Amino acid sequence: MTAEIAVAVLLGLVGGAALFSVVGLLRSPTPLAALHYLGPAAIAAPPLLVAAVVVSGETSLAFDLQAGLVAAFLVVGAPFVTQLLGRAYYAGENEGGESG
Amino acid sequence: MSATSWQAAVWVLSAAFAACGWGAARGGPWRRLPALQLAATLLALDWIALAVVIHAPYLLGLALVLVLASGVGTLAFARFLERGR
Numbered sequence: 001m002t003a004e005i006a007v008a009v010l011l012g013l014v015g016g017a018a019l020f021s022v023v024g025l026l027r028s029p030t031p032l033a034a035l036h037y038l039g040p041a042a043i044a045a046p047p048l049l050v051a052a053v054v055v056s057g058e059t060s061l062a063f064d065l066q067a068g069l070v071a072a073f074l075v076v077g078a079p080f081v082t083q084l085l086g087r088a089y090y091a092g093e094n095e096g097g098e099s100g
Numbered sequence: 101m102s103a104t105s106w107q108a109a110v111w112v113l114s115a116a117f118a119a120c121g122w123g124a125a126r127g128g129p130w131r132r133l134p135a136l137q138l139a140a141t142l143l144a145l146d147w148i149a150l151a152v153v154i155h156a157p158y159l160l161g162l163a164l165v166l167v168l169a170s171g172v173g174t175l176a177f178a179r180f181l182e183r184g185r
Contacts, residue, residue, distance in 0.1 A: 008105040011149075015112035018142055022116045025138055026123045031130040038134060041116075042141045049148055052109075056102055059152060066160040067148050073167045074141060081137060081171050088178035089130055 003055055010052035017045040031089055035082050042078030046071030106153045113146035129181050133174060140170030 017040040024037035050071045054064050117139055124135035144163040151159035 004102045004105070007102050011105045011109040014145065014149075015109055015116075018113055018116040018145065021138055022119045022123070022142070025135060026119065031128075031134060034131065034134040038138050038141070041138055041145070045141075045145055049109075049145055053148070053152060056106075056152070058102070060157075063151070063157050063160065066157065066164070067151075070144060070148060070160060070163045070167055073164065074144065077167065077171045078141070081174055084175055085133065085137070085178050088182040092130075092182045 003057060007052045007056045010048050010055065014045045014048045014052065017041055017048070021045075032086060035086050035089075038078060038082050042074050042082075046074045103153070106149055109149045110146060110153055113142055113149060117142040117146055129177075133177055133181065136177070137170065137174045140166060140174075144170075 021037045021039070021041035024040075025034045028034040028037060050064070050068050053059055053067050059067075120135050120139040120142055124132045124139055126132075144167050147159045147163040147166070151157060151163075
């Protein structure tokens with residue numbers, strides 16, 4: 001029962017982070033501001049989701065490890081992608097083009 | 101309760117993905133690109149949750165490929181947009 005409650009709480013946090021990211025991205029005034037909202041879904045949600053997978057105990061070790069691998073790629077890759085997106089936007093902006 | 105929680109997570113992540121897809125379909129290219137990246141992230145999370153619900157470990161492989169391909173794809177789009185200004 002305790003594990004089920006923990007899983008529900010973790011999944012609730014995952015859903016909250018995802019919705020926060022989407023709402024923030026859709027309501028952000030500029031593309032650079034929108035980049036900030038990639039973080040919660042890409043950095044916070046994956047470890048929480050993997051924690052829920054592990055805590056639930058319904059899956060095999062291989063399943064847990066594979067889910068952890070996906071989450072690791074998300075967590076490690078997201079800052080690089082966001083940084084490079086911001087750089088590309090900033091470089092394009094300073095060349096005098098129209099902003100998106 | 102656990103199965104219900106996972107199903108609810110799948111629905112919430114699917115709804116977030118749909119909203120993100122809507123965001124990726126409007127505005128200028130620099131507005132669409134972050135939405136596209138977020139949509140890929142949400143879809144990968146959705147597939148992990150769905151893999152638990154329907155006991156389909158192969159979805160984790162798909163999620164891994166999606167994460168890798170979306171990162172490279174987003175950066176390629178950004179490069180083209182930067183040059184195309």
